[in-house]
Amino acid sequence: MTSAATSTPQPATLVWFRQDLRVQDNPALAAAVTRGRPVIPVYILDDAGEGRWPMGGASRWWLHHSLAALDQALRSRGSRLVLARGESGAVLRDLIKATGADAVYWNRRYEPAVIARDKGLKAGLDVEALSFNSALLFEPHTIRNKAGAPFQVFTPFWKHCLTLAVEEPVKLRGGDLPSPMSWPRSLELGALGLLPKIPWDGGFAAAAAPGEAGAMSRLKQFTAGAMDDYADRRNRPDVLGTSALSAHLHFGDIGPRQIWAAVKATTKGSGVFPPNRGAQVFLSEVGWREFAHHLLFHFPHTPEAPLRMDFAAFPWVQDSVKLRAWQQGRTGYPIVDAGMRQLWATGWMHNRVRMIVASFLVKHLRISWQAGADWFWDTLVDADLASNTLGWQWTAGCGADAAPYFRIFNPILQGLKFDPEGDYVRRWVPELARLPAEFIHQPWEAPMDVLASAGVTLGRTYPHPLVDHGEARDAALAALATIRRAKP
Structure with missing residues (x-):
């Protein structure tokens, strides 16, 4: 005969997965x-809970596959992932009622609505x-400057962070996870509708x-x-010189503590920072991600409005044709x-x-950084509200530690410097693939016979420049002068 003590199920703990997959x-x-x-x-797809920023299409693709991988990992430990859709609070209350759970645990996020x-x-x-x-x-x-205020410049922020200890990754021992006697109902992954119909x-x-x-x-x-050469190769899009971990970090396929520990172990660093220069530069990029979340937390209005409020009066151009181009x-x-x-x-850049592309939009075309941020939000698999906001406000000159607006990238020189043989352009703009390297970043400068032998007809097989670099630069600086004059 089974005793009441052994027949009564123990109250369960709901673990609410979010961006920690x-x-x-x-x-x-x-x-x-x-x-x-x-x-x-449990994972709950709750678009309304994201406020103005529900996931874009590319991010939803990544989420679908990351959820599938998480479920597989849990099943290998005798568990599974329960999927639901709806308002998070209502779903959690229903699950608590259905399972008799007496606790809900989750990992924190830092977006204002969340x-x-x-x-x-x-x-x-x-x-x-x-x-x-x-x-x-x-x-x-937990991070404040000496005056007790949030940091707004990266270098002192990161120097301060490097005086602090980084916690070791939390290790889960092998073996099955403790499972309930019966599982609550779950949606099929396909029912979440994360993959594109087209x-x-x-x-x-x-x-x-x-x-x-x-x-x-x-x-x-x-x-x-690649980490050993990271400091020299990270700016080269024609080679695989970066970690390509941004989407994994955003969705929590991996955590920054794991990255920190792996880098230090690989370089055998004994201090706060590893001795390898490539590792130092790489971890400082992880630091920029930390800085982005620091800014979003302390300045929650910045996804929609500039941190530097004088830029609220900047005379942006409304031009749907150029934006589409x-x-x-x-x-x-x-x-x-x-x-x-x-x-x-690919959903990544x-x-x-x-x-370069952000500078071109906000300075050559003078289309607002918000329009660019919206496009990146929908098309990047690593679309992260903190990093997206920091990146666009940095480029537009209106955020913390921003590049000044008058720093205007010359897309020709940027191409020549960082894609010197034109391999990156040849891959993604195949109609220019047969142009010599000296002309591939400025095809309009190529002689007619060179264009003809490469099969390029400007205005037909490849467009003429949307704007002239010099004229666009002058117009951008003139626009900047208008808000400078408007300052009290």
């Missing part, structure tokens, strides 16, 4: 396991609700491998090779067009090229 270095999951009760992992939602849930759920840090090395509310994602899978295993494999490859990679500037076409084909 991994098993290792997952503090919420580890804490739930330590609790010694059944663990029910912070507000999570605060309400902590106060409103009638069970233990605990949150943890899995996404950052240094949480924004198959524009054909090139995505070849460019990336979403999920924890893909992230760890990519990190291992990077630290074993930029989006389609039809500006007539090959390095710009290569970047925009890479973005559309090299960071140096992101700066």
Whole structure:
């Protein structure tokens, strides 16, 4: 005869996955396991809970595949991922009722709308609700300058961070996860509707491998090779010189503590910072991600409005034709067009090229940074509100530690410097592939016979430049002068 003590199910712990789609270095999951009760992992697709920023199409593609990888990883440990769709609070309350759970654990996020939602849930759920840090090395509310204010310049921010200890990744021991006697109902992954109905994602899978295993494999490859030359090669889009971990970091396929630990272990650094120069520069890029979240947390209005409020009066141009040409990679500037076409084909773009195409939009075309941020949000698999906001405001000169607006990238010189043989342009703008390197970044300068032998007819097979660089630069500086004169 079974006793009442053994027949009564133990109350479960719901582990609410969000942007932490991994098993290792997952503090919420580890804490739930330590609790010694059944663990029910759950993911809730809650577009309304993201405020103005529900995921764009490319990010949803990555999410689909990362969720599939997480479910597979959980099943290998005798568990599974419960999928739901709807308002997070309502779904969690339904799950608490259906499972008898007496606790909900999650890892923190730092977007303004999500912070507000999570605060309400902590106060409103009638069970233990605990949150943890899995996404950052240094949480924004813990970092202040000597005056007690948030940092607005990267270098002192990062110098301060480097005086602090970085926690070791949280390790989950092998073996099965404690599971409930019965599982609540779950949607099928396809029912979330994350994949496009029109198959524009054909090139995505070849460019990336979403999920924890893909992230760890990519990190291992990077630290074993490209990291040593990172300081010299990171600006070259024609070579594989970056980590390509941005989407993995955004969705939490991997955590920054894991990256930090792997880099230090690879370089055998004994101090706060590893001795390898490539590693130092790479970890400072991780630092920029930290800085982006620091700014978003302390200045939550910045996804929609400039941090430097004098730029609210900047005379941006409304030009849907030129905006569309930029989006389609039809500006007539090959390095710009290569970047925009890479973005559309793969959902990703090299960071140096992101700066080039962003500068072109806000300075050559004088179209607002918000229009660019919106396009990146929908087309990047690594679309991250903090990093997207920082990047666009940096380029537009209106954010923290921003490049001054009068710093206007020359797309020709940028192409010649960072894609010297034209290999990047040849890959993504194939109609120019037969041009010699000396002309591939400025085809309008090529003699007619060179164009003809390369099969290029400007205005037909490849567009004339949308604007003249010199004239556009002068117009941008004149526009900047108008807000300078308007200052009190």
